[in-house]
């Protein structure tokens with residue numbers, strides 16, 4: 001496998017973007033699918049658009065590749081406005097979930113197709129197709145003459161990527177290319193895709209509804225909600241400092257507590273039964289309603305004599321093995337549960353216990 005290189009191009013204000021999206025809006029009749037979206041992608045960056053179903057990812061991607069025109073706003077490729085440029089006139093290429101391979105052709109001929117269109121000689125086409133198949137971990141001796149219809153879903157996905165790379169585009173766009181594959185293959189291909197992006201230094205713009213997938217591969221991630229960007233940044237930044245409860249919840253299993261500030265650094269936690277008084281990591285005006293984010297791994301079982309920023313008595317309802325870690329579902333009051341994750345050696349003892357967390361491990365978020 002090609003070793004991942006450490007070069008990580010990240011867009012900053014001083015860099016010239018390969019692609020710039022400036023105040024782009026797309027309306028279908030009265031409905032606004034993409035609403036005044038702006039961002040820049042750096043040359044060689046792995047950039048991912050992520051969001052729930054209907055958030056506008058595909059519409060945005062279709063505009064980036066030229067299949068839709070923005071209602072307002074500008075799309076600039078290397079500084080040139082391309083709003084009205086047809087897809088086949090753009091130096092970009094799209095890899096679809098539905099693959100769009102030619103079923104009557106062999107793997108080799110599918111990969112060579114873009115080279116044949118460009119009029120390259122047969123021997124050169126073959127050499128390049130062999131190189132690309134090797135890059136995609138498809139042994140050319142086995143796959144070059146195989147018909148694509150005889151390939152598995154994962155193999156076809158690799159062929160589609162090899163063919164897209166054969167176009168040698170400036171930017172490769174991906175619309176949920178791995179969503180039809182089983183979880184294990186998806187994880188393998190995610191890592192391979194990242195390695196390929198690093199070794200080819202191509203700009204990848206990827207669309208997925210899975211933030212986990214986005215986090216694994218991307219240099220930067222833009223999170224969409226209802227046609228607007230909620231947050232944009234490096235995966236670590238987003239994980240450490242989600243802008244609001246939507247982003248935090250979208251990242252997977254987190255605990256989000258409904259709180260009402262009492263003034264200063266205390267608040268009441270609305271558990272649905274009796275409110276519990278909590279200490280906050282920062283002061284809030286009395287009466288302010290917020291969410292308090294605590295990650296499952298930041299919660300711990302408190303031994304007698306041990307202290308923490310907050311402690312609450314809980315009852316353990318269930319526990320699940322996650323391999324080296326154990327996940328607990330604990331009840332604070334009936335109907336109010338929290339998720340806790342601890343290392344196997346830090347297992348809870350007994351059913352009724354005390355749970356706690358340090359104030360620095362909690363964050364106050366807007367809803």
Ligand SMILES: Nc1ncnc2c1ncn2[C@@H]1O[C@H](COP(=O)(O)OP(=O)(O)OP(=O)(O)O)[C@@H](O)[C@H]1O
Pocket residue numbers: 028031032033051052053054055056057058059060209
């Ligand atoms: N051609 C169209 N005409 C009218 N409405 C459309 C059209 N295309 C998309 N929409 C609407 O725009 C919104 C965004 O759709 P889009 O396909 O971009 O979302 P998405 O985030 O890609 O969703 P998914 O993950 O389900 O594919 C949806 O409410 C959709 O119904």
